[in-house]
């Protein structure tokens with residue numbers, strides 16, 4: 479078997495540990511403190527968050543979707559594949575090194591979705607993008623971390639807090655949708671979504687699709703009208 483080798487490191491703004499990119503042949507792995515955050519062979523989870531999330535808003539005129547973060551670009555390409563030509567996908571990525579790896583190292587794996595004319599890249603913390611404007615997105619899909627129990631940086635906990643959920647809800651257009659990926663279920667987080675008056679759907683998906691790989695959890699939380 480080909481051994482893993484370190485391909486590069488990327489600094490995480492704030493105090494988080496570096497992201498480390500490993501490769502072996504055509505396979506890539508991004509790890510943080512030794513734990514795998516992403517692997518290029520295992521992307522069904524991103525597919526499902528994006529596929530199911532975008533399917534729910536596809537028919538809207540000029541649908542506008544925010545995705546955080548970029549990772550290896552699989553969520554982004556799946557969103558573009560599942561939205562109409564008049565849609566826009568804003569992709570927020572915190573780590574400049576990850577954007578660079580997408581341009582220079584593994585972008586071909588997802589078909590270079592940053593080059594799609596419907597993509598708007600924001601090299602920024604998705605928390606700031608959410609806070610910027612109300613009534614801005616038809617869907618916000620979040621796969622920035624391991625789920626409510628963050629791994630990359632502690633400040634991501636804000637996204638899963640009552641305050642973060644309220645800001646994300648207000649950043650949605652009427653009848654908009656929040657989507658969250660998590661490594662596992664989390665009852666407290668579901669309670670917080672309910673407390674924000676959102677209608678919650680929990681979906682279990684297998685990490686490698688077709689019934690294989692670890693069980694992961696998706697939540698879709700819908701905003702009703704302007705509530």
Ligand SMILES: C[S@@+](CC[C@H](N)C(=O)[O-])C[C@H]1O[C@@H](n2cnc3c(N)ncnc32)[C@H](O)[C@@H]1O
Nearest residue numbers: 524547549550551552553571572603604621622
């Ligand atoms: C699990 S990966 C996402 C994988 C992605 N769904 C894909 O299809 O490849 C998490 C990504 O979110 C980024 N990230 C972490 N915290 C973030 C934040 N607060 N704002 C924006 N991006 C963030 C990480 O740098 C990493 O690129």
